[in-house]
Amino acid sequence: MLAELRGLNEECGVFGIWGNPNPAHLSYYGLHALQHRGQEGAGIVVSDGQHLRAVKGEGLVNDVFNEDKLKAVNGKAAIAHVRYTTAGGGGIENVQPLLFHSSTGSLSIAHNGNLVNATHLKQYLERQGSIFHSSSDTEVLAHLIKKSSHSPFRAKVKNALSLLKGAYSFLIMTKDEMLVARDPHGLRPLSLGKLGDGWVVASETCAFDLIGAEFVRSVEPGELIIINDEGVKSDRFADMNKRAMCAMEYVYLARPDSDIDGINVHMARKRMGKQLARECAHIEADVVTGVPDSSISAAIGFAEESGIPYELGLIKNRYVGRTFIQPTQELRERGVKMKLSPVVQVVKGKRVIMVDDSIVRGTTSRRIVKMLKDAGAAEVHVVISSPPMTNPCYYGIDTSTHEELIASSHNVDEIREAIGADSLTFLSTEGMVETIARPYEDDNRGLCLACFTGKYPTEIFPDTILPHEKELLR
DSSP states (O other): OOOOSSSOOOOOEEEEEESOSOHHHHHHHHHHHTGGGOSSEEEEEEEOSSOEEEEEEESOHHHHOOHHHHHHTOSSEEEEEEEOOOTTOOSGGGOSSEEEEETTEEEEEEEEEEETTHHHHHHHHHHTTOOOSSSOTHHHHHHHHHHOOOSSHHHHHHHHHTTOOEEEEEEEEOSSEEEEEEOTTOOSOOEEEEETTEEEEESSTHHHHHHTOEEEEEOOTTEEEEEETTEEEEEESSOOOSOOEEHHIIIIISOTTOEETTEEHHHHHHHHHHHHHHHTTTOOOSEEEEOTTTTHHHHHHHHHHHOOOBOOOEEEOTTSOOGGGSSSHHHHHHHHHHHEEEOHHHHTTOEEEEEESOOSSSHHHHHHHHHHHHTTOSEEEEEESSOOOOSOOSSSSSOOSGGGOHHHHOOHHHHHHHHTOSEEEEOOHHHHHHHHOOSOOSTTTTEEOHHHHOOOSSOOOGGGSOGGGGGGGO
């Protein structure tokens, strides 16, 4: 779900199942697998063929659901959602899936992505008499569907989707069917699976593995899949534009055991680490360590390519969430101290290569470098398995202004000095693109590189951008 209508961006996960006697319980497990995509709210909406019923709340999946709640909403199909919000976009009214009731029937929607024209559409709909009950851009789609003059319902959905701009993976459920849609650029991942006689949809394939479902294929950009008791049908609501899957899904966001558009995330990250080692072969060091968890794969690849031994130089407290997706910078900074501990005997007196996946604000990197040096590391060389993030993301990652990105206003040596490292090396854009190794022939191999290059695959609407940022995009 995203732009909570003024740059309040979030990274979320969606899960859906049709044709199973335990959809609520399986959705619970599916959301567990997707917990890394959102830690501040979760919800499940179930259809029993006659009614839609919801259970949702703020917090982690384990905090929101229990056996009694899941039994109370059981049926034959469900859509589910885990959510992350930035400051100001919280509240139970924004927890998805959103559920709407009207005289023509009930409708539920779950959304991962960000509509860059959400504010524009909301203002238009309000002039037409719509009243919004949340600050979520997901609600825009419900109003567009309701106001569409097309018929039948499927045509209403296709018409509404054609008006949206930005990144989105949608699950739309009525009592009779589930509709699955991915934006024409394929900016956010979405996959289709099979479980017995039923069908499953999820943001990442790791959710299939947990419930024992079989991966069938990725949902195509611009595709509309209709799932009901008669089976699965594929349609289109838009022609596929130039593919532009978010590169950060491979770098950081997705779980390493997920496959995105046929590419295993762990193996892609290992290749990034190997390429990074080739690009900074001049560094002399005694040990390689990765910042847990998303950088471990790249660190292993770096060690294999360089011949420098890999060690667990940093240990993660498993009971603390990902600091990148905490809702405020203050909480992010506090979370670093709780989250990581150095292994003194591994790093003391050693020249350490610290592999991380990205530098966003620089705060976390500075604290980890200091932590390693306080533990006795003789040198700390920071190597990053992605290029410098110099531009805001308007498609669903929590970096919506240049001020949040240290690389937007500092060169590599200035960043190195700011984080206290002995050296700093970023993976080249070309190296990242080639090592992800997507099977597409264009220059970017079907990737969105906007946060690295400033070249956005869609129009960026003025209302998406803070006023002081607009001049920077001209």
